[in-house]
Amino acid sequence: MFAKILIANRGEIAVRILRTCRELDIPAVVAFSEPDRESLAVEQADEAICIGPAEARRSYLNQPALISAALITGCDAIHPGYGFLSEDASFAEACAAHDLVFIGPRAQVIERFASKYAVRRMLAATGLPTVPGSTGIVADLADALSQAEAAGYPVLLKPSAGGGGRGMRLVRSPREMETSLPLARSEARAAFGDDSLYFERWIEENRHVEVQVLIDSHGNGIHLGERDCSVQRRHQKIIEEGPSPAMEEPARERLRDLAIRSVLSAGYENVGTLEFLLDREGNFFFIEINCRIQVEHPVTEMLTGVDLVAEQIRVAAGERLTMTQEQVQLRGHAIEFRITAEDPLDNFSPQAGLVTDLHLPEGPGVRVDTHLFPGYEIPPYYDSLLAKLVVWGETRTEALARGRRALEEMTIEGVTTNLPFHRGIVDNAAFVDAEVSTNLLDRVGPAAFVGEPA
Amino acid sequence: MSTDPAQAIARAAAELVPPLTERLHRLGLGEIEVRQGDLRVRVVAHDKPATGAGGRAGVEVTVSRLSDDGDPPPSAQRSLEGLTSPAVGHFVYADGLGPGLPVGNGTEIGYVEMLGIRHEVRATAAGVVRHLVAESGEPVEYGQLLVELERGTGGGPPA
Numbered sequence: 001m002f003a004k005i006l007i008a009n010r011g012e013i014a015v016r017i018l019r020t021c022r023e024l025d026i027p028a029v030v031a032f033s034e035p036d037r038e039s040l041a042v043e044q045a046d047e048a049i050c051i052g053p054a055e056a057r058r059s060y061l062n063q064p065a066l067i068s069a070a071l072i073t074g075c076d077a078i079h080p081g082y083g084f085l086s087e088d089a090s091f092a093e094a095c096a097a098h099d100l101v102f103i104g105p106r107a108q109v110i111e112r113f114a115s116k117y118a119v120r121r122m123l124a125a126t127g128l129p130t131v132p133g134s135t136g137i138v139a140d141l142a143d144a145l146s147q148a149e150a151a152g153y154p155v156l157l158k159p160s161a162g163g164g165g166r167g168m169r170l171v172r173s174p175r176e177m178e179t180s181l182p183l184a185r186s187e188a189r190a191a192f193g194d195d196s197l198y199f200e201r202w203i204e205e206n207r208h209v210e211v212q213v214l215i216d217s218h219g220n221g222i223h224l225g226e227r228d229c230s231v232q233r234r235h236q237k238i239i240e241e242g243p244s245p246a247m248e249e250p251a252r253e254r255l256r257d258l259a260i261r262s263v264l265s266a267g268y269e270n271v272g273t274l275e276f277l278l279d280r281e282g283n284f285f286f287i288e289i290n291c292r293i294q295v296e297h298p299v300t301e302m303l304t305g306v307d308l309v310a311e312q313i314r315v316a317a318g319e320r321l322t323m324t325q326e327q328v329q330l331r332g333h334a335i336e337f338r339i340t341a342e343d344p345l346d347n348f349s350p351q352a353g354l355v356t357d358l359h360l361p362e363g364p365g366v367r368v369d370t371h372l373f374p375g376y377e378i379p380p381y382y383d384s385l386l387a388k389l390v391v392w393g394e395t396r397t398e399a400l401a402r403g404r405r406a407l408e409e410m411t412i413e414g415v416t417t418n419l420p421f422h423r424g425i426v427d428n429a430a431f432v433d434a435e436v437s438t439n440l441l442d443r444v445g446p447a448a449f450v451g452e453p454a
Numbered sequence: 455m456s457t458d459p460a461q462a463i464a465r466a467a468a469e470l471v472p473p474l475t476e477r478l479h480r481l482g483l484g485e486i487e488v489r490q491g492d493l494r495v496r497v498v499a500h501d502k503p504a505t506g507a508g509g510r511a512g513v514e515v516t517v518s519r520l521s522d523d524g525d526p527p528p529s530a531q532r533s534l535e536g537l538t539s540p541a542v543g544h545f546v547y548a549d550g551l552g553p554g555l556p557v558g559n560g561t562e563i564g565y566v567e568m569l570g571i572r573h574e575v576r577a578t579a580a581g582v583v584r585h586l587v588a589e590s591g592e593p594v595e596y597g598q599l600l601v602e603l604e605r606g607t608g609g610g611p612p613a
Contacts, residue, residue: 034597050595051542065596068542068568072593098569 001317002026002077002101006070007041009081010060011385012371013295014041017079020309029073031066033059035379040371047073054381060084063091067098077101077316079309083383086292089114103316105270105291113268116288117160117198123274123286126262131277131285133200144181144199145174151201157181159188160196165235167191170202203285205437207278208232209244210290211259212300214308215269216315222323223260224300224308225330226252231431233348233441238418239425240296241335242303244278245396245434251282260325263289271297271312295338295388298369302334302392332392333399337407337422339370339387341378344421344450352380356414361406365392365399368410378415386417396434400426424449471497475513485602486534499599535579535603539594543568545575547590551601555583563601566594581605 004027007017014030018041021028030045035054042048049069052059059065061084070078078100080086092107104110113119117137124130132151137160138144148155154172157180162168167187169180181197189195207230215221228244229237243252259274273290297308306328314322342348355376360368370387378386391406393399404426410419425431428449430440441449475497485498496516539545547564557563557577565572581603588600 049542050597052596059596064569064571065542069595071569072543 001319002075002313004029004073004075004077005103005313006031006066006073006075006078006100007045007081008060008066008078009084009086010036010039010041010371010382012369012388013081013293014039015044015371016369017081017309018044020307020313023307024310024313026313029069029075031060031069033381035381038377040373040376049073054379056084056381063088063094066091067094067100070095070100071098075100077103077313079103079313080292082292082295087114087290101316103270103313105268105272109267109269110291113266113272113289113291115160116158116162119289120286122266123262123289126265128258128262128274128286129284131200131203131287134198137196137198138181141178141181144177148174148177148199151199154202154204155199156202157184157197157199159184159192159194160198161192161194162188168235171199200287203277203279204439205280206439207244207246207436208237208275208438209247209255209278209284210273210275211256212297212308213260213263213268213272213274214306214311214315214321215264215272216321217269217318218320219264220321221260221264221268222321222325222328223256224304224306224328226256227296227299229296230436230438231425231441232438233446235438237296238338238441239335239422239431240299240338241333241396241399242299243330243333246278247282251284255284259286262286270315271308295385296336298367298388298390299334299336302367302390303330303332304328305331332394333396334390334392335399335403337389337403338385338418339389339410339412339422340384340418341386341415342384342418343416344418344446348418348446350380350384351416352378353415354378355412357411358413359409359411360387361389361409363406363409365402366390366406367392372412386412386415389422400432420450421446471495471515485536485599533605534584535577535581535605536599537563537575537578537601537603539566539588539596539598539600540575541566541568541573542596543573543594545588545590545592545594545600547586551583551586553583553586557581557583557603564590575600577603579603579605 005021006029007014008031018028027046029047029049030041031049031051032042033052033054051065051069052062078095085091089107089110092102092110095102120130134147154170157169157171159167169184171177171180184197185195209226209228211226212224225242226244227240227242229240231239271293273294275287276284277287278284293312301308341351343351355372355374358372358374367390368387372386389406391399391402393402407423430436498514543566545566548562551563559577559580561577562574563577564575584604585602588594
């Protein structure tokens with residue numbers, strides 16, 4: 001096991017990782033940028049080290065600074081959290097070059113699973129269904145037009161190097177392809193330094209379902225069920241739940257089983273999430289794999305009782321899985337609400353400011369992962385996630401009731417949050433009846449879901 | 455105006471310490487000292503050393519009367535310039551650097567070695583080296599105070 005871990009992240013996930021380090025009795029060093037000096041993770045850490053100024057490029061994305069910070073504090077492993085460098089093969093490689101363990105898949109594994117298109121082909125070859133689309137990176141406009149004709153419009157243009165929904169464009173006709181292709185290319189070049197694009201047929205009215213997997217470096221792997229992340233706004237997840245309320249047996253078991261068998265045979269390792277689109281008829285199509293711990297991992301932890309970060313650390317240290325597939329028991333229903341500093345009444349514009357008062361919900365079946373405290377100044381430089389409220393119930397109905405109750409209990413004063421949106425959607429018929437598709441919010445407008453002010 | 459020294463000290467502390475502390479943290483300095491009348495207020499950051507223990511960065515405040523510690527009253531405002539680390543690594547002083555040495559603006563006072571690459575630390579004003587805050591060879595974090603210069607009284611040629 002590791003002697004000391006450097007946490008190369010911030011916010012709630014830095015606090016989350018710190019908790020597991022404590023429980024595993026591994027000292028942890030939190031690497032922070034200047035505006036994060038007064039943060040909860042820094043305060044709670046065994047040690048903390050400033051790695052650069054506010055700008056992420058010079059701090060949380062600064063590979064030499066992070067590696068040097070790990071070395072001078074005597075760490076032998078780096079946990080990247082999610083976002084920032086969590087899926088960066090060059091960082092994983094740089095860590096290895098300095099005898100540091102990157103807590104994630106090894107560099108060569110990340111590299112093999114980095115190109116979305118290549119992964120789609122690789123996993124399709126192992127029997128996983130994929131969405132009809134281009135047979136490779138689109139060469140030019142003529143190629144895009146003829147391939148889109150074959151796959152059928154509408155199609156979704158995607159940057160091969162992208163992630164998190166950035167740089168994607170919906171194209172409904174050949175005419176739109178002519179205007180969208182060059183725009184998508186320049187966006188991809190600007191955002192990812194790589195302008196390769198591919199496309200897939202756009203399945204309207206789809207749901208987003210993903211399977212959590214955990215694989216050790218000895219070839220043992222298990223799945224930990226699926227999560228349904230259909231409540232999205234502009235491809236950003238807002239609410240996640242598990243199990244998916246839109247799937248039934250035996251399709252659910254088939255999805256979980258295909259997912260784990262497929263990535264095992266493709267040589268994946270560490271924690272990972274396979275994302276699928278689910279159409280109205282219940283067909284599922286693989287879209288991509290995320291090679292990191294995800295924001296919504298607590299949903300799975302509530303269902304299984306497994307500490308995914310602990311398992312991730314053990315697997316990265318070369319240990320064997322401590323459980324078999326049969327020992328993984330999924331029980332009840334869990335829902336996660338992402339509480340963000342965004343104003344739902346102003347097009348979800350990001351907010352910053354001082355948290356003057358805070359009340360977090362408690363009680364049976366409630367978990368809150370957050371880095372907030374009264375007096376915390378939310379810096380404007382980073383993402384707007386403030387807290388993850390996760391509720392559990394024996395049934396979805398019970399989980400929804402708990403969610404409703406917990407959202408009412410929760411108060412964050414001093415900064416505008418999306419809490420009113422969540423309070424509205426837990427009472428919305430489409431959400432309650434599990435009829436939400438990923439495009440619903442963008443189609444109807446999220447303001448329609450904001451509850452009346454209390 | 456009261457002449458009670460205890461009251462004067464309390465008032466100066468109440469007035470000056472919060473803005474000085476804020477400034478100290480905002481600028482990433484190690485210490486700030488100001489003189490107001492007969493009083494000297496000094497705020498020193500207890501920044502966590504790179505390998506130090508946990509706890510939030512705090513400050514130590516000293517308010518003293520100049521007539522008590524025998525310092526002459528300031529004829530001109532002395533201004534301290536803190537030089538901080540531009541990188542995360544091990545800090546090494548330039549040869550021959552020591553307190554009292556005059557330096558020009560731009561003079562190299564040392565470097566931080568980060569993964570084998572030297573990141574130079576240079577004087578940001580002409581002045582005299584006053585405190586060597588860091589130890590040579592010490593692991594340092596980004597923004598850590600390394601050296602304090604007393605600005606303006608130097609005269610060394612720029613490097």
